[in-house]
Amino acid sequence: MRAGRGFLIVPPVVIVLAVMVAPIVLIALYSVDVKTNLPFTPTKFTWSMWKDFLPPSEGKFPNPFWHRFEVSMVITVVVSLVAVAAAYPLAYFLAFGARRSRYTLLLLMLAPFFTSYLLRVIAWKIMLSNNGVINTAIWDLHLRSHGDGVPWLIYSKFSVGLVLFYSWVPFVAVPIFVLLDRLDTHLLEAAQDLGAGRLATFFRVTLPLSLPGVIAGFVFVLIPTTGEFITPLLVGGPGSQMFGNSIQSFFQDTPNWNYGAVLALWLVAVVFVMLLVFGRFLATDLREANS
Amino acid sequence: MNAAAGRLGKVILGGYFWLMVVFLYVPLVVLVVFAFNDAYIPALPLSGFTTKWFHAAFANTDLTGALKRSAWLALLNGIAASLLGLLAALAVTGRRLFLRSVWTTLLLLPLVVPYIVLAIGMVIVIHELGYQASLAAVLAGHIVISLPYSLLVIVPRLRTLDESIVEAARDLGADTVRAFVLVTLPLIVPALISSALICFTISFDEFAIASFLAPPSSPTYPVFLYSGTRTPALEPQVIALGAIVVTFSIALVVAADVGRRVMERRLAS
Numbered sequence: 001m002r003a004g005r006g007f008l009i010v011p012p013v014v015i016v017l018a019v020m021v022a023p024i025v026l027i028a029l030y031s032v033d034v035k036t037n038l039p040f041t042p043t044k045f046t047w048s049m050w051k052d053f054l055p056p057s058e059g060k061f062p063n064p065f066w067h068r069f070e071v072s073m074v075i076t077v078v079v080s081l082v083a084v085a086a087a088y089p090l091a092y093f094l095a096f097g098a099r100r101s102r103y104t105l106l107l108l109m110l111a112p113f114f115t116s117y118l119l120r121v122i123a124w125k126i127m128l129s130n131n132g133v134i135n136t137a138i139w140d141l142h143l144r145s146h147g148d149g150v151p152w153l154i155y156s157k158f159s160v161g162l163v164l165f166y167s168w169v170p171f172v173a174v175p176i177f178v179l180l181d182r183l184d185t186h187l188l189e190a191a192q193d194l195g196a197g198r199l200a201t202f203f204r205v206t207l208p209l210s211l212p213g214v215i216a217g218f219v220f221v222l223i224p225t226t227g228e229f230i231t232p233l234l235v236g237g238p239g240s241q242m243f244g245n246s247i248q249s250f251f252q253d254t255p256n257w258n259y260g261a262v263l264a265l266w267l268v269a270v271v272f273v274m275l276l277v278f279g280r281f282l283a284t285d286l287r288e289a290n291s
Numbered sequence: 292m293n294a295a296a297g298r299l300g301k302v303i304l305g306g307y308f309w310l311m312v313v314f315l316y317v318p319l320v321v322l323v324v325f326a327f328n329d330a331y332i333p334a335l336p337l338s339g340f341t342t343k344w345f346h347a348a349f350a351n352t353d354l355t356g357a358l359k360r361s362a363w364l365a366l367l368n369g370i371a372a373s374l375l376g377l378l379a380a381l382a383v384t385g386r387r388l389f390l391r392s393v394w395t396t397l398l399l400l401p402l403v404v405p406y407i408v409l410a411i412g413m414v415i416v417i418h419e420l421g422y423q424a425s426l427a428a429v430l431a432g433h434i435v436i437s438l439p440y441s442l443l444v445i446v447p448r449l450r451t452l453d454e455s456i457v458e459a460a461r462d463l464g465a466d467t468v469r470a471f472v473l474v475t476l477p478l479i480v481p482a483l484i485s486s487a488l489i490c491f492t493i494s495f496d497e498f499a500i501a502s503f504l505a506p507p508s509s510p511t512y513p514v515f516l517y518s519g520t521r522t523p524a525l526e527p528q529v530i531a532l533g534a535i536v537v538t539f540s541i542a543l544v545v546a547a548d549v550g551r552r553v554m555e556r557r558l559a560s
Contacts, residue, residue, distance in 0.1 A: 005381050005467075006385055006387060006388040008378040009379055009382035012376070012378055012398060015434060015438075016400070016401070019413065019432060020400065020412070023411075023412025023415060023416050024404075024412055026412060026416055027411070027412050035419070037415070093301075094308075096295035096301075097296060097301045097304050097308075105308070107548050109312060111545065112318075114492070114544045115540045115541060116495075116513070116537070117496060118496065118498045118516060119516070119533045119537055120319070122520055123321055123322045126333045126530065127318060133321055166314070185295065198295075206295070223403050224405075227406065229407050230499065234520065244405065244407045247407055247411065248407060251411045251503070257411075257415065271403055272403075
């Protein structure tokens, strides 16, 4: 078009500035006590809440919310790694073993991912809970005595990890599948003509070439799971709440918006660092999708 | 094919794939099965067939009210986010745009900012402005988290358009707006429809932002579902409604894909 149409960017940018950027700026102001929601409380710039939260903590024990952050990151990283490892063979099967039905099978695998996230977590809660489907099935089969539920089945790190894994694993397979599907199979034949076995071909040709998809898949779980709070809310116990739940509690159960703002801003910072480290793998993905 | 996996390897991979498919569908099947189970608590063995939970759910005006509220919200979000996405897509695919990559990055950022942060940030903004939490605030939040998806659907479609046909329309005397309405718009209608559907779904299922910003007297349907799981008397109704929604969304996903394939086949022949 000859006439400039750049001005059309104004309305969408304004709404993102108003609804996303302005709130984050206010969170930053709350985190240093320049603003507060408490009436009749004087406000004055201070780093004290940040010093309290970030290690090294001054007291004998580490800050409980920092500890929660560490626990949460362990869950996140473990879930992301396991999801990538479990998704790789799925993508490999779709790309090399499914032949012409590959897109039908891909749809079959992805369809549950497009149903309500909350409903899938609720379904897991029904299965895992103490009088739930799995425990009552075990009692029915007389594998455990009636009323004696498997202790780690719900309200544990296991249940939180399992449900997060369940939610993300089909989605992780997508970027890996896209790369494997596009892989020139002549390369694999060439490797084998030159004497490599199937295993050697996989580790020295296929895997390295699909690595960008693997990393993209990893980040696809890592970033959303870092701020997760719904799954622990439903199937987590006191010891398996995640960092998002700490933030939530400061705004709902025990209101202290200023301290909650410190945690929220820290979460944003962590996600941005992840984006800086892994962003180029996602960017190649987007650029390829555009071309 | 042979170079990637041997015969045994393929069998093992296939077996693993189907096991995972079972794993992915079990929770959804459980939801549907227990929607018809004649007991308050979902447990084995099954207690007999009933459809009473569906009747109970649709007789519950709190539940149907929440469902209607969410449907309206999702509809408005589908329209508003797609229109804003269209504006942004037209701007970023234009020939000249000052700070193009800055705006693109800004509009895609809601993909990675945790919803919990967005939600509490909006709570603070609303407090600072002296307003009360409202469904309008939920809508504003939903528009912002939907915008990136709208953009990612519409931009590739605009890029594949042949600019020369728009220029031809202009050479034949159409002004910018007429050329857009008569030439560009009809060609991107499919992308706009899929954007609207995606944005509808995002809003309809969204819990985090709605749980902070929807007034307690007017919960959206996911917020109602969540409170339903904490009330044993409501749980069977939650399951019944969940079974309907899950079945419906799977049918929709499959129908959309089949429709797309049929259209592509027609275009190809």
